Amino acid sequence: MAEAHSSKLRLDQVVSALTSTKFTSGSTHNFYLYPARFSPEIARTVIETFSQPGDYVLDPFMGGGTAIIEGLMLGRSMIGIDINALAHFVANTRTRPLSPCDEERIREWAHGTAHCFSDFRPEPLPQVKNLPPTVKLLMGRALKMAERLPFSRQRAFARCVLLRLGQWALDCRDHEAPSQRNLAEKLPMLTDQMLSGLQEFVTRCHEAGLRSNRIVSQRLLLCRNAVGLDQEPKLRDLAARPSLVFTSPPYPRVHVLYHRWQVRGRKETPAPYWIAQIPDGHYASHYTGGSRTPTGERNYFSLVRAVFSSVRQVITHDGLVVQLIGFADIDNQLPKYLNAMADAGFEAWRPAGSQVDRFWRRVPNRKWYAKLKGTVDASSEVLLFHRPRC
Numbered sequence: 001m002a003e004a005h006s007s008k009l010r011l012d013q014v015v016s017a018l019t020s021t022k023f024t025s026g027s028t029h030n031f032y033l034y035p036a037r038f039s040p041e042i043a044r045t046v047i048e049t050f051s052q053p054g055d056y057v058l059d060p061f062m063g064g065g066t067a068i069i070e071g072l073m074l075g076r077s078m079i080g081i082d083i084n085a086l087a088h089f090v091a092n093t094r095t096r097p098l099s100p101c102d103e104e105r106i107r108e109w110a111h112g113t114a115h116c117f118s119d120f121r122p123e124p125l126p127q128v129k130n131l132p133p134t135v136k137l138l139m140g141r142a143l144k145m146a147e148r149l150p151f152s153r154q155r156a157f158a159r160c161v162l163l164r165l166g167q168w169a170l171d172c173r174d175h176e177a178p179s180q181r182n183l184a185e186k187l188p189m190l191t192d193q194m195l196s197g198l199q200e201f202v203t204r205c206h207e208a209g210l211r212s213n214r215i216v217s218q219r220l221l222l223c224r225n226a227v228g229l230d231q232e233p234k235l236r237d238l239a240a241r242p243s244l245v246f247t248s249p250p251y252p253r254v255h256v257l258y259h260r261w262q263v264r265g266r267k268e269t270p271a272p273y274w275i276a277q278i279p280d281g282h283y284a285s286h287y288t289g290g291s292r293t294p295t296g297e298r299n300y301f302s303l304v305r306a307v308f309s310s311v312r313q314v315i316t317h318d319g320l321v322v323q324l325i326g327f328a329d330i331d332n333q334l335p336k337y338l339n340a341m342a343d344a345g346f347e348a349w350r351p352a353g354s355q356v357d358r359f360w361r362r363v364p365n366r367k368w369y370a371k372l373k374g375t376v377d378a379s380s381e382v383l384l385f386h387r388p389r390c
C-alpha cells in the first residue's frame with residue numbers, strides 16, 4: 001500500500017515537471033542554448049524517479065548534455081553520446097570542474113581581451129560565412145588570446161564563453177546588433193556568470209556525494225553515432241550496465257538547426273565550429289536523422305530502429321527507456337515510431353499508478369512552430385516509456 005502510494009507520488013512529480021512552464025536555469029545550463037534541449041526540471045525528475053544514486057544512466061542523443069548535468073548532480077554515473085562534435089564539446093565543458101587557478105587565468109583572458117579591443121588591427125582570419133565582421137573580429141582576437149592559456153580545459157572554457165557570446169550577439173531579439181565595444185564589455189560579465197554556474201554545478205554534485213575530482217570519471221561522453229553503440233569498446237569497461245535510458249531523439253521531419261547559427265533568424269553561419277575549433281562538414285540531415293522528404297523519413301525510422309537495437313544490447317535486461325519526442329504529424333508518425341521501438345525489441349511500459357503509458361506536454365517557446373504553418377503537432381511532445389521485451 002505504502003509502495004503504491006509512493007509510486008503514485010513519484011509519477012505525479014513527473015507529470016507536474018512535464019506540464020510546468022517554469023523556466024529552469026542555473027548550474028551550467030545556460031552555457032550554450034542547444035536547439036531542442038529538454039527542460040532540466042524534466043530531466044531531473046525522470047532521473048530521480050527511475051534510478052538510484054550510483055546507477056548508470058544513458059542518453060544516446062545527449063545534445064548539449066542537459067540530462068548529463070542533472071544526472072551528475074543527483075550522484076548518477078552518466079553516459080552521453082552524440083554524433084555532433086559541437087554537442088560533445090559543450091557537454092564536456094559544462095561538466096568539467098576548474099581549479100581556482102584555472103578560474104583566475106580565464107578571468108585574466110576575458111579582461112585582457114576586453115581591454116585591448118580598441119587596438120584590434122585587421123588581421124587575416126579564416127572565411128566564416130555570414131558572420132558579421134564586428135563579431136568575427138572580436139572572436140578572432142579572443143580566440144588568439146585563448147590559445148595562450150596553458151591548459152586545454154581553460155582554452156575549452158574560454159571558447160565556450162565565446163560560443164555563448166556569439167549566440168547573444170546574433171540573436172538580437174532584445175537588443176540592437178552589438179558593436180565591438182558592447183561585445184568586449186559583455187565578455188568579462190559572461191565569463192563571471194559562467195564560472196559561477198560551474199561552481200554551482202560542482203557544489204550540487206558534492207551535495208549528492210560526488211567530489212569535484214570524481215566528476216570527470218563519473219561521466220563517459222562520446223562523440224559518435226549511437227548506431228553500433230554495443231560495439232563501443234569504452235562501454236565494455238564499465239562496472240555496470242545502464243538501468244535507465246533518458247533521451248530526446250531528433251524529431252521526424254522537424255527541421256532543427258543543430259549545427260548552424262542563424263544571423264538575426266535568417267542567414268546561416270558555421271561559426272560555432274570555428275569558435276569551438278572542432279571539425280564541421282555535414283549537412284543538416286546528418287544531425288536530424290533524415291531530411292523532410294519521404295526517403296528522409298524512412299531513413300529516420302531506420303535510424304531509430306538501429307539505435308534502439310544497439311541500446312537494447314547495452315542496458316540491463318529490465319532497463320527502462322524514457323524518451324521525450326515531438327512529431328511533425330502525430331497520427332502518421334507516432335505509430336511508425338512505436339513500430340520502430342517494437343522492431344528494436346522494446347514494448348511499451350506503463351508506470352505503476354498510471355492509467356496510460358505516455359504523457360503529453362505543450363512545448364513552450366519552440367522556434368519551429370512558425371515554420372509549420374497551420375499544424376500544431378510539433379508544439380506537443382510525448383513522454384514514452386519502454387522496457388526490453390522478454
Ligand SMILES: C[S@@+](CC[C@H](N)C(=O)[O-])C[C@H]1O[C@@H](n2cnc3c(N)ncnc32)[C@H](O)[C@@H]1O
Nearest residue numbers: 037038061063064066082083084225226250287
Ligand atoms: C533533440 S536533440 C537532444 C537535445 C538534448 N536532450 C539536450 O537537452 O540538449 C537530438 C540530438 O541527437 C543527435 N543525433 C542525431 N543523430 C544521431 C545519431 N545517429 N547518433 C547520436 N546522436 C545523434 C543530434 O546531434 C542532436 O544533438
